[in-house]
Amino acid sequence: MSIEESLETAPDTQETDDEIRGRKGPLAFRTISEVADELKVPQHVLRFWETRFEQVRPLKRGGGRRYYRPEDVDLLRRIATLLYVKGYTIKGVQRVLREKGPEGLEEEVSGKAADPSVSEAVSAPETSQPQDDASQTGISPSIPVVQPEPQIVTVTVRDERLESEHDRMRKGLEDILHRLAEVKASLTVD
Incomplete structure:
Protein backbone atom coordinates (compact mmCIF):
# COMPACT_ATOMS: atom_id res chain seq x y z
CA MET A 1 0.00 0.00 0.00
CA SER A 2 1.45 3.37 -0.98
CA ILE A 3 1.50 6.45 1.23
CA GLU A 4 -1.14 8.11 -0.93
CA GLU A 5 -3.49 5.14 -0.54
CA SER A 6 -3.02 5.04 3.21
CA LEU A 7 -3.79 8.78 3.46
CA GLU A 8 -6.96 8.29 1.46
CA THR A 9 -8.16 5.42 3.64
CA ALA A 10 -7.06 6.93 6.97
CA PRO A 11 -9.84 8.42 9.07
CA ASP A 12 -10.10 12.17 8.80
CA THR A 13 -8.36 13.39 11.94
CA GLN A 14 -8.75 17.08 11.22
CA GLU A 15 -11.75 18.61 12.92
CA THR A 16 -13.68 21.57 11.70
CA ASP A 17 -13.80 24.80 13.69
CA ASP A 18 -17.46 24.15 14.54
CA GLU A 19 -16.59 20.78 16.06
CA ILE A 20 -13.83 22.30 18.15
CA ALA A 124 -43.45 47.00 13.92
CA PRO A 125 -46.59 44.98 13.46
CA GLU A 126 -47.23 42.70 16.39
CA THR A 127 -47.84 39.05 15.79
CA SER A 128 -50.76 37.90 17.84
CA GLN A 129 -51.08 34.47 19.29
CA PRO A 130 -54.50 32.91 19.56
CA GLN A 131 -55.87 32.85 23.08
CA ASP A 132 -56.74 29.38 24.22
CA ASP A 133 -57.08 27.50 27.46
CA ALA A 134 -53.40 26.58 27.47
CA SER A 135 -52.24 30.21 27.42
CA GLN A 136 -54.63 31.14 30.23
CA THR A 137 -53.41 28.29 32.41
CA GLY A 138 -49.77 29.32 32.05
CA ILE A 139 -48.84 26.46 29.74
CA SER A 140 -47.23 27.86 26.63
CA PRO A 141 -48.83 26.73 23.38
CA SER A 142 -46.77 24.92 20.78
CA ILE A 143 -47.32 27.69 18.23
CA PRO A 144 -44.00 29.33 17.34
CA VAL A 145 -43.72 33.07 17.85
CA VAL A 146 -42.86 34.81 14.60
CA GLN A 147 -40.61 37.82 15.00
CA PRO A 148 -41.14 40.64 12.50
CA GLU A 149 -38.34 41.20 10.02
CA PRO A 150 -36.18 44.23 10.82
CA GLN A 151 -37.01 47.17 8.60
CA ILE A 152 -34.27 48.93 6.70
CA VAL A 153 -34.80 52.65 6.65
CA THR A 154 -32.82 54.89 4.31
CA VAL A 155 -32.35 58.44 5.46
CA THR A 156 -31.14 61.12 3.08
CA VAL A 157 -29.39 64.03 4.74
CA ARG A 158 -29.18 67.21 2.72
CA ASP A 159 -26.15 69.36 3.23
CA GLU A 160 -26.76 72.80 1.75
CA ARG A 161 -23.04 73.59 1.57
CA LEU A 162 -22.46 70.43 -0.41
CA GLU A 163 -25.40 71.17 -2.69
CA SER A 164 -24.19 74.71 -3.37
CA GLU A 165 -20.72 73.32 -4.15
CA HIS A 166 -22.28 70.81 -6.57
CA ASP A 167 -24.34 73.58 -8.21
CA ARG A 168 -21.21 75.72 -8.62
CA MET A 169 -19.30 72.79 -10.15
CA ARG A 170 -22.24 71.93 -12.43
CA LYS A 171 -22.44 75.52 -13.72
CA GLY A 172 -18.68 75.54 -14.34
CA LEU A 173 -18.91 72.30 -16.33
CA GLU A 174 -21.88 73.60 -18.31
CA ASP A 175 -19.87 76.75 -19.12
CA ILE A 176 -16.93 74.63 -20.33
CA LEU A 177 -19.30 72.50 -22.42
CA HIS A 178 -20.81 75.65 -23.97
CA ARG A 179 -17.31 77.00 -24.86
CA LEU A 180 -16.33 73.64 -26.39
CA ALA A 181 -19.51 73.69 -28.50
CA GLU A 182 -18.58 77.20 -29.74
CA VAL A 183 -15.04 76.07 -30.60
CA LYS A 184 -16.42 73.03 -32.44
CA ALA A 185 -18.85 75.22 -34.38
CA SER A 186 -16.10 77.66 -35.35
CA LEU A 187 -13.89 74.78 -36.56
CA THR A 188 -16.60 73.27 -38.75
CA VAL A 189 -17.58 76.64 -40.32
CA ASP A 190 -14.10 77.43 -41.63
Missing part, protein backbone atom coordinates in the same frame (compact mmCIF):
# COMPACT_ATOMS: atom_id res chain seq x y z
CA ARG A 21 -16.07 25.18 19.29
CA GLY A 22 -18.82 22.73 20.13
CA ARG A 23 -16.49 20.96 22.54
CA LYS A 24 -15.74 24.12 24.51
CA GLY A 25 -17.38 24.24 27.87
CA PRO A 26 -20.01 26.83 28.74
CA LEU A 27 -17.50 28.76 30.86
CA ALA A 28 -14.77 28.80 28.20
CA PHE A 29 -13.57 32.06 26.72
CA ARG A 30 -14.41 32.70 23.06
CA THR A 31 -12.34 34.41 20.39
CA ILE A 32 -13.74 37.30 18.41
CA SER A 33 -14.24 35.07 15.38
CA GLU A 34 -16.19 32.54 17.44
CA VAL A 35 -18.42 35.25 18.90
CA ALA A 36 -18.91 36.89 15.50
CA ASP A 37 -19.91 33.55 13.98
CA GLU A 38 -22.27 32.78 16.85
CA LEU A 39 -24.00 36.17 16.69
CA LYS A 40 -23.84 36.33 12.89
CA VAL A 41 -22.23 39.77 12.84
CA PRO A 42 -18.90 40.80 11.34
CA GLN A 43 -15.91 41.09 13.66
CA HIS A 44 -15.57 44.81 13.01
CA VAL A 45 -19.08 45.30 14.43
CA LEU A 46 -17.98 43.71 17.72
CA ARG A 47 -14.96 46.04 17.81
CA PHE A 48 -17.27 49.01 17.10
CA TRP A 49 -19.61 47.98 19.92
CA GLU A 50 -16.63 48.04 22.29
CA THR A 51 -16.30 51.76 21.53
CA ARG A 52 -20.02 52.45 22.04
CA PHE A 53 -20.85 50.25 25.04
CA GLU A 54 -18.44 50.58 27.95
CA GLN A 55 -19.83 47.37 29.47
CA VAL A 56 -18.34 45.35 26.57
CA ARG A 57 -14.75 44.77 27.66
CA PRO A 58 -13.21 41.54 26.41
CA LEU A 59 -9.84 40.43 27.72
CA LYS A 60 -7.05 41.49 25.40
CA ARG A 61 -3.89 39.45 25.16
CA GLY A 62 -0.68 39.75 23.21
CA GLY A 63 -1.11 41.19 19.76
CA GLY A 64 -4.49 42.66 20.70
CA ARG A 65 -6.29 39.29 20.60
CA ARG A 66 -9.70 39.50 22.20
CA TYR A 67 -11.17 36.82 24.44
CA TYR A 68 -14.81 37.08 25.46
CA ARG A 69 -16.13 35.71 28.74
CA PRO A 70 -19.52 33.94 28.70
CA GLU A 71 -21.13 37.01 30.31
CA ASP A 72 -19.62 39.20 27.55
CA VAL A 73 -21.17 36.93 24.92
CA ASP A 74 -24.56 37.11 26.68
CA LEU A 75 -24.37 40.91 26.80
CA LEU A 76 -23.42 41.06 23.12
CA ARG A 77 -26.27 38.70 22.24
CA ARG A 78 -28.74 40.99 24.04
CA ILE A 79 -27.30 44.07 22.32
CA ALA A 80 -27.57 42.36 18.91
CA THR A 81 -31.17 41.35 19.61
CA LEU A 82 -32.17 44.87 20.60
CA LEU A 83 -30.42 46.41 17.60
CA TYR A 84 -31.31 43.92 14.88
CA VAL A 85 -34.56 42.33 16.03
CA LYS A 86 -36.24 44.90 18.25
CA GLY A 87 -35.10 47.88 16.13
CA TYR A 88 -33.38 49.89 18.84
CA THR A 89 -30.83 52.54 18.01
CA ILE A 90 -27.32 52.57 19.48
CA LYS A 91 -28.41 55.48 21.71
CA GLY A 92 -31.49 53.56 22.81
CA VAL A 93 -29.43 50.59 23.93
CA GLN A 94 -26.94 52.94 25.62
CA ARG A 95 -29.81 54.57 27.51
CA VAL A 96 -31.12 51.20 28.71
CA LEU A 97 -27.62 50.21 29.85
CA ARG A 98 -27.13 53.56 31.60
CA GLU A 99 -30.52 53.56 33.35
CA LYS A 100 -31.04 49.86 34.07
CA GLY A 101 -27.64 48.25 33.63
CA PRO A 102 -26.98 44.98 31.81
CA GLU A 103 -29.92 43.35 33.62
CA GLY A 104 -32.19 45.91 31.99
CA LEU A 105 -31.21 44.58 28.59
CA GLU A 106 -32.66 41.20 29.53
CA GLU A 107 -35.96 42.89 30.42
CA GLU A 108 -36.00 44.73 27.09
CA VAL A 109 -35.12 41.61 25.11
CA SER A 110 -37.80 39.53 26.82
CA GLY A 111 -40.33 42.35 26.46
CA LYS A 112 -40.89 42.76 30.20
CA ALA A 113 -39.68 46.37 30.35
CA ALA A 114 -41.17 48.30 33.23
CA ASP A 115 -40.78 51.73 31.60
CA PRO A 116 -41.81 51.80 27.93
CA SER A 117 -40.54 55.40 27.54
CA VAL A 118 -36.97 54.03 27.71
CA SER A 119 -37.48 52.01 24.56
CA GLU A 120 -36.65 53.56 21.19
CA ALA A 121 -37.85 50.58 19.23
CA VAL A 122 -39.16 50.99 15.72
CA SER A 123 -42.84 50.23 15.76
